[in-house]
Amino acid sequence: MLSIVVLISGTGSNLRALLEASADAEYPARVIAVGADREAPGLAHAEEFGIPSFTVPFSSYDSREAWGAALLEQIRVWNPDLVVLSGLMRLLPPNVVEALTPNIINTHPAYLPEFPGAHGVRDAIRAGVEQTGASIIVVDNGVDQGPIIVQERIPVLPGDTEHELHERIKPVERRLLVQTVLDIANGLDLGALSTRRLPATIKE
Ligand code: GAR
Numbered sequence: 654m655l656s657i658v659v660l661i662s663g664t665g666s667n668l669r670a671l672l673e674a675s676a677d678a679e680y681p682a683r684v685i686a687v688g689a690d691r692e693a694p695g696l697a698h699a700e701e702f703g704i705p706s707f708t709v710p711f712s713s714y715d716s717r718e719a720w721g722a723a724l725l726e727q728i729r730v731w732n733p734d735l736v737v738l739s740g741l742m743r744l745l746p747p748n749v750v751e752a753l754t755p756n757i758i759n760t761h762p763a764y765l766p767e768f769p770g771a772h773g774v775r776d777a778i779r780a781g782v783e784q785t786g787a788s789i790i791v792v793d794n795g796v797d798q799g800p801i802i803v804q805e806r807i808p809v810l811p812g813d814t815e816h817e818l819h820e821r822i823k824p825v826e827r828r829l830l831v832q833t834v835l836d837i838a839n840g841l842d843l844g845a846l847s848t849r850r851l852p853a854t855i856k857e
Contacts, residue, residue, distance in 0.1 A: 659737045762819060800846040
C-alpha cells in the first residue's frame with residue numbers, strides 16, 4: 654500500500670479526489686497525512702475523512718530554508734512513500750526537494766513547459782492560446798520544470814474567465830492525479846523519469 658502525504662495551500666479539490674479514491678479498498682494508495690503552509694480551507698477535507706493534518710505557516714519563519722526544514726520534519730514524522738504537492742503555492746527550498754526526490758510530484762493547471770509558475774491559468778488566457786492543459790510532474794529544483802509524468806490538452810473557450818477555465822482544468826487534473834498515484838503504486842519508476850530532462854527532439 655503506497656502511503657502519501659499531500660501538501661496544499663487552497664481548496665484542496667485534488668486532495669479530495671485522492672481521499673475519495675483511497676476510500677476504495679481496491680485502490681492501492683492511502684493519504685496518511687495532509688500538510689499546509691497556511692490555514693487552508695482544504696484541511697477540512699482531511700478532517701472529514703479522519704486524516705491527520707499539520708500546518709507549517711510560511712509566515713512564522715524567517716526564511717524559506719527555515720520553513721522548509723520545519724515542513725520536512727513534519728513530513729518525516731509520517732515517513733511517506735510519496736509526497737503530492739496539490740496546490741501548494743510555495744516553492745520548496747532545494748534541500749527539501751533533494752531529501753524527497755524523486756518521490757515528490759506536483760499538479761499544474763497548464764500543459765508544461767507552457768505557462769509554469771503560480772498563474773498558469775491566467776497566463777494562458779492572457780497569451781490568447783486556443784488550448785492549454787493539465788500536467789503532473791516530478792518536482793525538481795526548477796519552477797515546474799521537472800520531468801512530465803502525464804499531461805492532457807484542454808481547450809480555452811472564447812470569453813473564458815480565469816475561474817471558468819480553471820474549473821474545467823481541475824477535473825482533468827483530478828483524474829490524472831488519481832491515475833498517476835495508481836501507476837506509482839503499481840510500480841511506475843519516478844527515478845527513471847527524473848533523468849529524462851531534455852525533450853526527445855533535442856539532440857546533444
Ligand atoms: C490546482 O489547479 C493546482 O494545479 C494548482 O492549484 C490548484 C489547486 O486546486 N497549482 C498550481 O498552480 C501550482 N503552480 P485545489 O486546491 O482545489 O486542489
